[in-house]
Amino acid sequence: MLDYSHNAILVVASLGVALMAGFTGLYLTHGANRLDSQRRKFVVALAAVILGGGIWSMHFVAMLGLQLPILFYYDALVTLISALVAILMVGLALLLLHFRRRTMQTIVGAGVIVGMGIVVMHYVGMAGMQLCRPVYSIWDVAISTVASVVLSVLAIWVAYDNRTQRNILLGTVCFGVAVFTMHFVATGLTDFVVSDDPSGAGPELNNQVLAMGVTVSVFLICSAFLLTGITFIGPSQEAEPAGDSEPAHEPELSVLRAGVPFEREGQTFFAEPSRIAAIRAEGHYTILYMDSEKLFCPWSITEAETRLLSDGFLRAHRSYLVNPKHVSCFERHKDNGTCYFDGVEVLTKVPVSRSRLADIRSALGL
Numbered sequence: 001m002l003d004y005s006h007n008a009i010l011v012v013a014s015l016g017v018a019l020m021a022g023f024t025g026l027y028l029t030h031g032a033n034r035l036d037s038q039r040r041k042f043v044v045a046l047a048a049v050i051l052g053g054g055i056w057s058m059h060f061v062a063m064l065g066l067q068l069p070i071l072f073y074y075d076a077l078v079t080l081i082s083a084l085v086a087i088l089m090v091g092l093a094l095l096l097l098h099f100r101r102r103t104m105q106t107i108v109g110a111g112v113i114v115g116m117g118i119v120v121m122h123y124v125g126m127a128g129m130q131l132c133r134p135v136y137s138i139w140d141v142a143i144s145t146v147a148s149v150v151l152s153v154l155a156i157w158v159a160y161d162n163r164t165q166r167n168i169l170l171g172t173v174c175f176g177v178a179v180f181t182m183h184f185v186a187t188g189l190t191d192f193v194v195s196d197d198p199s200g201a202g203p204e205l206n207n208q209v210l211a212m213g214v215t216v217s218v219f220l221i222c223s224a225f226l227l228t229g230i231t232f233i234g235p236s237q238e239a240e241p242a243g244d245s246e247p248a249h250e251p252e253l254s255v256l257r258a259g260v261p262f263e264r265e266g267q268t269f270f271a272e273p274s275r276i277a278a279i280r281a282e283g284h285y286t287i288l289y290m291d292s293e294k295l296f297c298p299w300s301i302t303e304a305e306t307r308l309l310s311d312g313f314l315r316a317h318r319s320y321l322v323n324p325k326h327v328s329c330f331e332r333h334k335d336n337g338t339c340y341f342d343g344v345e346v347l348t349k350v351p352v353s354r355s356r357l358a359d360i361r362s363a364l365g366l
Contacts, residue, residue, distance in 0.1 A: 001135075001191045001192070001193060001318070002068055002069055002132070002191075002192045002193060002194065002197065004066060004067060004068050004069075004192060005063050005067045006062070006067065007064075008065075008187050009065070010061055010064055010065025011062060011064065011065055011184075012302055013034060013061050013065075014058045014059075014061040014062040014065070014183070015058075015106070015176060015180045017054060017057050017058045017061055017218055018054060018055070018058040018179040019056065019172060019173070019176035019220060020181050020221050020222060020225040021050055021053065021054020021055070021058070021176075021221050022051065022052070022054065022172040022173075022175035022176045022179075023049040023154070023168070023169070023172040023225060023228065023229070024050050024051075024054075024221065024224045024225045025048075025050040025054065025090075025230055026047075026051075026159045026168050026171050026172055026175065026316065027168050027172075027228045027231075028043060028047045028050065028219070028224075028228060029043055029044065029047045029094065029098060030098075030163060030168060031074070031163075032044065032098050033098060040098055040099075040296055041288060042097075042147075043089065043280075044095060044098050045091065047050055047090075048087050048088075048090045048091030048094055048096055049087055050224055051087075051094075051114075052083070052086035052087030052088070052089070052090040052091065052121075052222065053083065053086070053087065053217055053220075053243075054177050054179070054221055055085050055090070055117065055118055056082060056083040056121060056123055056125070056217070056323075057214055057217045057218050057221060058089075058179050058180065058183065059082075059121065059122055059125050059179075059183055059337050060210060061080075061196070061218065062183055062184070062187070063125070064143070064207060064210065064211055064214065066166045066187075068132060068192060070131065070132060070194060071131065072130060072131045072132035072287040073129075073130050073131065073204050073205055073206040073207065074128045074129060074130065074204075074205040074206075074210060075128040075130055075204070075205065076204065077128075078125075078127055078128030078203040079125060079128045079205055079210070079290075081124055081174060082121050082122075082124040082125035082128065082194075083121070084322075084352070085117065085120050085121050085124055086117050086118070086120075086121035088117075089113055089114065089116065089117030089120065089121075090113075090114055092113055093109075093110035093111070093113040093114045093156070094110070095119070095366035096109060096110045096113070097110050097147065097156070097160055104161065106154055106344045107153075107157050107160050107161065108156075108157070110156050110160075111152045111154070111155065111156035111157060111211060112149050112153060112154030114146070114150030114152040114155070114156060114178075114210035114230070115145070115148040115149030115150070115151070115153065115178070115182075116148070116149065118152065118178065118182050118334075119141070119144060119148045119182065119186075121184060122144070122182065122186055122247055123141065123186070126190070128205075130195070130204065131191050131194070131230055132193070132194060132195060133193050133195040134190045134191070135191040135192070135193055136189055136190045136191070138269045139175035140186070140189035140190065141186075143185065143189060144182055144185050144186035144189065145290055147181055147182055147185050148178060148182035149352055151174060151177060151178030151181060151182070152175070152178045154174050154178070155171050155175040155177075155240065155334065156171070157174070157179050158170045158171040158174050158189075159171025159172070159174070161187075161331060164230065169244035170330075173261045174279055177220075184198055194323070195238070198246065209299045210243060216361065223298055229294040242250060242363040254342035259271050259272050259273065259296055260272075260273055260276060260288065260299070260304070260307075260308070261299070262288055262295035262296060262297045263296045263297075263298070263299060264295065264296075268298075269280060271290055272289060273308055273313070273323075274289050274311070274325070275287050275291070276289065276290050276313075276323055276326075277289045277290065277322070277323055277326035277341050277343070277344045277347060278316075278320055278321060278322045278323065278326070278341065278344070278350050279297070279301065279304050279308075279313070279320065279321040279346055280301075280320055281300075281301035281318070281319040281320070282296075282318055284300055285290075285297060285298055285299070285300065286299055286300065286301050286304055289341075289343065289346055289347040290344075291346055292344075292345040292346060292349075293346065294346050301319065303319065304321055305321055308321065311323075312324060312363070314356070314359055314360060314363055315359075316350050316351070316352045316353070317350065317351050317352060317353045317356065317357055318353065320350045320351070322339055322350055324360070324363040325365055326341055326343065326344065327339045327340065327341065327364060328340055328341055328343060328351075329342070330360070330361070330364055330366065332343070332357075335357075335360075336351065336352055336353055336354050336356045336357060337351075337357055338350070338352060339360065
């Protein structure tokens with residue numbers, strides 16, 4: 001068995017690469033569900049390349065910092081395959097998140113796929129080592145897989161349960177930690193032995209050539225990180241509604257035959273839309289504000305917006321729909337506003353986001 005150590009600077013750099021790739025990929029898909037199908041596919045593909053490329057880059061930045069007492073190199077074909085595996089598996093996870101209804105099962109499934117993608121990328125990349133062979137047991141792989149999958153599920157759940165900037169930042173940290181932890185847990189459980197019989201399927205790739213390729217990859221990730229970071233710290237944008245995973249499409253104006261459903265004491269009742277002053281998102285469901293009551297509604301905020309469009313309801317904020325007929329007062333601020341409801345005891349005011357300001361003012365005749 002060979003003794004080995006790590007270059008501390010490259011260890012820290014590998015974590016930085018994982019964090020930058022995680023932020024860029026997760027924020028790039030922010031609002032993707034509002035795009036048409038073709039544009040959404042492009043955004044998902046680009047995010048998959050960044051996230052998958054970030055996993056690959058983090059791995060090989062860390063491997064460049066691996067210090068062994070012998071010279072070794074990599075098989076170029078196997079190294080390329082490891083990058084493609086990471087991109088394809090992350091892409092599959094993003095397709096589930098942005099082209100299927102976003103339920104907890106979908107989020108967990110996507111997290112498992114990302115976690116497995118990190119594991120497969122790692123061990124395929126390690127298999128490309130020449131003149132030095134990694135040695136590990138099935139239990140070592142199992143421990144690394146559990147760590148990767150659990151942390152990846154956490155990252156996807158945090159980032160996609162509620163698509164706000166805060167959640168994306170927390171999801172970025174979880175993603176970076178997932179990739180970083182999996183790599184060094186797996187490496188810590190791995191021994192290295194001398195192998196005098198090269199068995200590469202492709203051309204040789206020494207550390208100098210690999211370093212140039214990784215440098216280019218990290219440069220592109222840093223550039224994408226800076227571009228998305230400028231957008232992130234710019235004027236606030238409206239987040240995706242919580243639980244909204246429906247593909248973007250033209251609203252279907254379905255006819256309400258019974259009214260808006262709400263739950264009370266184990267029974268479902270129906271409210272006349274004209275009596276409802278506002279609707280607030282509550283996770284995957286909504287709360288109706290009507291007279292002196294707050295009522296639980298099984299609709300999502302997106303479904304409520306679609307069904308009640310013909311009744312005059314408008315989205316005032318990412319979490320609120322308002323019925324302009326119940327607005328008693330409107331206050332304009334610098335770049336947003338507030339609607340007041342004097343006749344509704346349980347609701348005094350609703351914020352109006354900048355992007356919705358013009359629609360609300362128009363509906364109020366201002």
